[in-house]
Amino acid sequence: MRFFIALLTGLFLATAPVAAQDPLPSWRQTAAKERILALVHQVTSPKSRSFVPHEDRIAVFDNDGTLLLEQPVYVEIAQVIDRLKSIALTQPSLRDVQPYKAALDNDSAAIAAMGSSALFDLVAKTNAGMSPDEFRAAVDAWFKTTRHPRFSKPLDQLTYQPMVELIRLLKKRGFKVYIVTGSGVEFVRAFSQRAYGIPPENVIGSTGKLAVVKKGETLTLLREPQIDHINDGPGKVIGISETIGKRPILAVGNSDGDYEMLQWTTEGSGARLGALLHHDDAKREYHYDRNSAVGRLNRGLDDAPARNWLIISMDKDWKRIFP
Amino acid sequence: MRFFIALLTGLFLATAPVAAQDPLPSWRQTAAKERILALVHQVTSPKSRSFVPHEDRIAVFDNDGTLLLEQPVYVEIAQVIDRLKSIALTQPSLRDVQPYKAALDNDSAAIAAMGSSALFDLVAKTNAGMSPDEFRAAVDAWFKTTRHPRFSKPLDQLTYQPMVELIRLLKKRGFKVYIVTGSGVEFVRAFSQRAYGIPPENVIGSTGKLAVVKKGETLTLLREPQIDHINDGPGKVIGISETIGKRPILAVGNSDGDYEMLQWTTEGSGARLGALLHHDDAKREYHYDRNSAVGRLNRGLDDAPARNWLIISMDKDWKRIFP
Numbered sequence A, B: 001m002r003f004f005i006a007l008l009t010g011l012f013l014a015t016a017p018v019a020a021q022d023p024l025p026s027w028r029q030t031a032a033k034e035r036i037l038a039l040v041h042q043v044t045s046p047k048s049r050s051f052v053p054h055e056d057r058i059a060v061f062d063n064d065g066t067l068l069l070e071q072p073v074y075v076e077i078a079q080v081i082d083r084l085k086s087i088a089l090t091q092p093s094l095r096d097v098q099p100y101k102a103a104l105d106n107d108s109a110a111i112a113a114m115g116s117s118a119l120f121d122l123v124a125k126t127n128a129g130m131s132p133d134e135f136r137a138a139v140d141a142w143f144k145t146t147r148h149p150r151f152s153k154p155l156d157q158l159t160y161q162p163m164v165e166l167i168r169l170l171k172k173r174g175f176k177v178y179i180v181t182g183s184g185v186e187f188v189r190a191f192s193q194r195a196y197g198i199p200p201e202n203v204i205g206s207t208g209k210l211a212v213v214k215k216g217e218t219l220t221l222l223r224e225p226q227i228d229h230i231n232d233g234p235g236k237v238i239g240i241s242e243t244i245g246k247r248p249i250l251a252v253g254n255s256d257g258d259y260e261m262l263q264w265t266t267e268g269s270g271a272r273l274g275a276l277l278h279h280d281d282a283k284r285e286y287h288y289d290r291n292s293a294v295g296r297l298n299r300g301l302d303d304a305p306a307r308n309w310l311i312i313s314m315d316k317d318w319k320r321i322f323p
Helices: A002-015 A031-044 A075-090 A100-104 A108-112 A116-126 A132-145 A161-172 A185-189 A192-196 A234-243 A256-266 A299-307 B002-015 B031-044 B075-090 B100-104 B108-112 B116-126 B132-145 B161-172 B185-189 B192-196 B234-243 B256-266 B299-307
Strands: A058-061 A176-184 A203-215 A218-229 A250-253 A273-278 A310-313 B058-061 B176-184 B203-215 B218-229 B250-253 B273-278 B310-313
Touching: A031 A161, A031 A273, A031 A310, A058 A161, A075 A100, A075 A108, A075 A116, A075 A132, A075 A176, A075 A185, A100 A108, A116 A176, A116 A203, A116 A218, A132 A185, A132 A218, A161 A176, A161 A192, A161 A250, A176 A185, A176 A234, A185 A203, A203 A234, A203 B234, A218 A234, A218 B234, A218 B256, A234 A256, A234 B203, A234 B218, A250 A256, A256 A273, A256 A299, A256 B218, A273 A299, A299 A310, B031 B161, B031 B273, B031 B310, B058 B161, B075 B100, B075 B108, B075 B116, B075 B132, B075 B176, B075 B185, B100 B108, B116 B176, B116 B203, B116 B218, B132 B185, B132 B218, B161 B176, B161 B192, B161 B250, B176 B185, B176 B234, B185 B203, B203 B234, B218 B234, B234 B256, B250 B256, B256 B273, B256 B299, B273 B299, B299 B310
Parallel strands: A058 A176, A058 A250, A176 A203, A250 A273, A273 A310, B058 B176, B058 B250, B176 B203, B250 B273, B273 B310
Antiparallel strands: A203 A218, B203 B218
């Protein structure tokens, strides 16, 4: 009899699609994974006290450092550096002027150290004069020619597989999933669909001013050099409110620029979750937090326990990092 | 044999759910209906030369005068008038000051005649100081107490049934349908789901500045009295680009404020359609166009033939107007 049960169990294990049943196979079986799955179960099970109807299941993810590698420099800034280089090559007088000099020297640390306000300004200026469509095509072409200095892969392929699995699970359970990024909205829209399965219209980001102009008899949109909305810090709460008009159930970030987004999300009533990805894995990725110019995580680490935010350890909670 | 065929035909006609098969039962069998159905067929039939994949099927509708009665005054302005009244009642010194006096006199024509720039300003100012959630609750409560002067119905129930049917058809055929309105985005979000089945996140509208402030330890959003984005005329093209990032396949409006939205839509490649609802039905609704302060349609009427835009006649093309 015991043999018979063992045989049946063995048959079951051999035939059951165990891997397919785990919606988050790249996550280790830790408390972090359990807490995420518990939240999803709570808000989507019709009999749960915390059930949330379909239309209010909103999840928001930061982009850089949360869904995508952001070291040694944010991907959008890497694109800006290459734009600066090509501008300096055609205008030699700029070669000794910052930030062109730093770009030509491949000194991304110096560029990152300019600080976020100067960077937002730089992003708006370097890609002005194009239409959003032209800009997206330029970004597409740029991705095809660039590789990450350490991982030697196209930068839009260095996505975090555990997060892509989480996005897939959430969509399957009726969530609308948005990217809420400090990067330019058109920049992230250029790859959001192929990288994460998130369509352009579900990307909320920083925006520059747009002008509607006539080219001959035809209307065209042009990117102007002025910033319109900085979608970072409290700006993320404003971006979510203006675009979605609903408070999210789940917010995932990795830096202090996500603080207010997590705070606003988790201050809502009912079951909600704020989570921060902690980059503590120097071997497989990078180790950085309180003192990093890129993706600084300081207040978030301090306040996470009191606010009951989940800290996801890249080292301990993720079995696999990249696809 | 002939009798037999006639019998079979009769049986078929008697049992076939003819009404259920017509996706637009409130539209008369006119060229307008044919052209709309042809466009939907063209872009959604896999074998069509003009086939558009699911993810690029974007349709945009203006709100006031396109989906909803806008006479004698835009619904949002009716709400503003009532706000002005209640402010004037608590501050008697305002009773002889415009626009409070006009509000107290129920002189909506005088308010409408202020012009769109002054009206946008007025909208931003009268509802400042609330959070978007509080504002939406206030709008909800207001709809419950107000009736249309001629039709004696709640203002959010005076929707155009033929348009609601068209929205339903488009959604069924894989379109994402957005409202692109000159009215405040939060105002239209308050009723878009119940009135048209369009969720708040699919409403693009004018916005006022928002501030993120702390109430005690909790984050709150507050509506500030300044306008941020005027989603009218060329502003509609900017709103669509910033929020959706795709050029629509179908754009439906009714006034010159929709001109650029239709132009931008129909200047794209492939099969596209721009349509303007002409209010030419004084008996069942209103007759107005070139000289109306509310919903003026002048350039659109002039240019529709050359631009191949469809003019929908409320009088001739619609069997039924309201639900």
